[in-house]
Amino acid sequence: MTTLTSVRPAVPLHRLDVPAPSILPFAVGSFDTIGPMSRADFPHRHTFHEIVYVTGGTGTHVVDLVPRPLRPPHLFFVAPGQVHFWHRARELTGWVVLFNDDFLLAHPEDRDTVRELSxxxxxxxxxxxxxxLTGVVAELRREYAEQGEGFIPVLQAYLHVLILRAARLAASVTDVVVDVEPDLGPTAAIAQRFARLLDRPTDPVERTVGAYAAHLGVSVGHLNHAVKTATGRTPGRIIRQAQVVEAKRLLAGSDLTVRQVADRVGFGDPAYFCRFFRRETGSTPGEYRRDIHAKHHDGRALSIDVPRERP
Structure with missing residues (x-):
């Protein structure tokens, strides 16, 4: 049995606690059985993936400051590192599935699918x-509760089916394009490993192209080629976008000072961070925080969009 706990960094970070190394981090249950943090009304993030299948209730699910009004049945994917919370949620019913990347080893292609579904x-x-979808979740719940012989591969199989069906649903609404069974060559694989490093809520890697290349065991030139081929953007540009998104999350969801935010996203000089942030977003960190708080209080839509591309 895994449990959900919270620690208190700048933005509260939730982890799955695993009591024995033989049990992979995974949990499934209702909002009540998973616990109050499954419907937390304050900004927080996870080190794991979360799938929420809401079957009833009212309110708004806010993911990276983008409000998603509930219209059950409603399916949500939350990726590691995303900041989310429930706003004025009432009488939530449904099911919550929690797991980390290790639980996807039987179907490693699912790691990128769930990230795109988020x-x-x-x-x-x-x-x-x-x-x-209800039937697949019911089977997950039954296997998890009974934990019979060979239950882990069965759970992994049902989770794979749930992800595939969600990908089909996503394709049908044309909200995102999801490759259900990507055929990855070595170049694309390097690019995706780089993308997953950037998704970590507490990234231990120095935020430079050289540091990421060393962590991945490739040269800077190879990383540049792989990422540019796969995405059309340079690793440096993608790192800068990730820094802006993380800075927005911290400015909106924490009481950290601008100096502390700068340090968290890899800038030793807060003045340089302020110039960088203004160049990328059009406003200073202080202006962005004031604007976000004003929008939050008057109920207008919030957004934490990725910075726009420049030639």
Whole structure:
């Protein structure tokens, strides 16, 4: 049995606690059985993946400051590192599935699928699709509760089916394009490993192209080629975008000073960070924080969009 706990860094960080090394980090249950943090009304993030299948209730699920009003049945994917919370949620019913990357080893291609699904805002099952999703979640719950012989591979298989069905649903609403079974060559594999490093909530790697290349065991030139080929963008540009997104998360969801935010996202000089942030977003960190807080209090839509591309 895994449990959900919280620690208190700048933005509260939730982890899955695993009591024995033989049990992979995984949990499934209702909002009540998973616990109050499954419907937390304060900004927080995870070190793990979360799938939420809401079958009833009202309110808004806010992911990276983008409000997603509940219209059950509603499916949500939350990736490691994303900041989210529930706003004015009432009478939530449904199911929560928690797992980390280790639990996807049987189907490693799912790691990128669930990351892409976390960007999909309109995963609302049709009347035809809802019973199938409910059935898959029911089987996950049964296997997890009974924990019979060989239950881990069975859980992994049902989770794979749930992810595949969600990917089909995402494709049907054209909100994001998801490769269900990507055929990765070595170049694309390097690019995806680089992307996963950037997704870590507490990234131990220095935020430079050289540091990421060393961590991945490739040359800077090879990393540049792999990422540019796979994404059309340079690793440096992607790192800068990740720094802006993380800075926005911290400015909006914590009481850290601008100097502390600068340090958290890899800038030793807060003045340089302020110039960088203004160049990328059009506003200073202080202006961004004031604007976000004003929007939050008057109920207007919030957004933490990735910085726009420049030639």
């Amino acid at each position: 960007a999909c805002t309109r995963l609302r099952p049709t009347a035809e699709a809802a019973p199938g």
